[in-house]
Amino acid sequence: MRSIVQIGFGAALLCAALVANAADRGSGHFRKGEVRLEAKHVIAVTVDEDGDAASAQTYVYLSSVPMDARKVASAFQPSSAAEEQLGDGSAGYVRICINAEGAECGLYFSHNNPSASFNSSGYGVFKLDPAPKGRIAGRWVLAEPDDFFGETYDFDLTFDVAITPPPGTALPADGGEPGKAYRAWTTAVAKGDLAVLRRLVGGDYNAWRIKSDDESDVKAALKDLRDGTPVQARVLRGRIDGDDAVLWVEGKDRDDILRRGRVSLTRADGEWRYMEADLDSVSD
Template sequence: MRASRFGFCVALLCAALSAGATDRGSGHFRKGEVRLEAKHVIAVTVDEEGDAASAQTYVYLSSVPMDAGKVASAFQPSSAAEEQLRDASAGYVRICINAEGGECGLYFSHNNPNASFNSSGYGVFKLEAAPAGRINGRWVLAEPDDFFGETYDFDLNFDVAITPPPGKPLPADGGEPGKAYRTWTTAIAKGDLPALRALVGDDYNSWRIKSDDQDDVKGALKDLRDGTPVQAKVLRGRIDGDNAVLWVEGKDRDDILRRGRVSLARVEGAWRFMEADLDSVSE
């Protein structure tokens, strides 16, 4: 009984320490004459693979505050991060950390002056022990390296809570969003423009499919057919209010296996296709 009470107290203490921990991000990234001083940090789970166990963590060290919730809930997290820089003289460094705890790339982005840079495999990357739901580490390249005549170096430190994507799992078949996506792929395969016009939700496909110019319509339909599975299998899905993400796979009309994510939104009570991020994969 005493041992059980002790274990319970330790668990409560660990939870309290984790909940009360302060997020810390510091250091710098320099590329040529552009230098970023990291003053703010967020971390988000990036769940893009068909297998949820392969989810990555993105740590953003920035010169301006970022909204972790907006980045975590975005279909394209780094696009959401870019939007938060706006037109200010500001920037961030994004550190990718894989499910095994190794680095999977560093990306530097800065506005006014504009600069960007990708790197992986350089310097020393190390994670420290951290409570569940947090990530703590450092990535440093102490001696400047050269990239096409311009030197760069960095020293980045972080200890931060990880913000997961919002929402809850969908049923195995994708539920109503899954049904809507299968209707979408069927309409593409058949070239059913009235159905596509009713199902499309994003601006790019919307104006092309609904255009009075038949060349626009034909081009949109060809683009969709080239990269969309004829019959899609839903691997899993997640729903957050009126937004849903499906992980799908299937062969397109050229018998190429496609796998990736699809974004849908409920508009006026009906699920509509917003965008997709599908890659060709080996069987």
């Protein structure tokens, strides 16, 4: 009897998931010159890049091919994850950015075979519709074609979709173990301590440069890191998802320029390792 109940419960969950997916609707088109995208699929993700979680944006992707919302939501660079899902065939997407106040913060069009891309903001009519918590619905239309360097473009995009948040849970105020590892990393960068950097580095690009047998490669890597890495970093907040963590940090680099943004770390062989950072210079 217990197994029958479990099977029934599992079937109910599956049905609920199918109903939720069926409720997601995205349609319309985007045209730039001779390249036209017909939107057949839609996902929406929370893009949490700001130090203040209340400033998180929503990205709505309307695409010609299916996309995995979780992969995009969990990626350090969401749109890079979206690009990877286009494949090698003729496919594309339109990404609509919506800020915390519900206004549009830009539209980006990307297409493969033929290759085309386009950025726009402030054109046409953008409007959100009432939607339950956890969903977003609306329309953005530019009915009369506009001109961009000799090519016309127009679009009419409609969406009603569940929002997929980044996975994971909040870290302690100091960033926990990932925060400790990042502070060790920044100290090693400031000191040029290659032994520590080689132990803590992750990711193919950074690891290859730091661990290179060519001294000039190592020096160039260290210079690049020192130019943008805080000498001492303060963790603003953090999120952990299994063996992956993101920290929001700020601190002044060796040129006394205040840097603020995100850092990605991954746990491997029981130790947290630096993967990449997206830090901008900001005013004090």
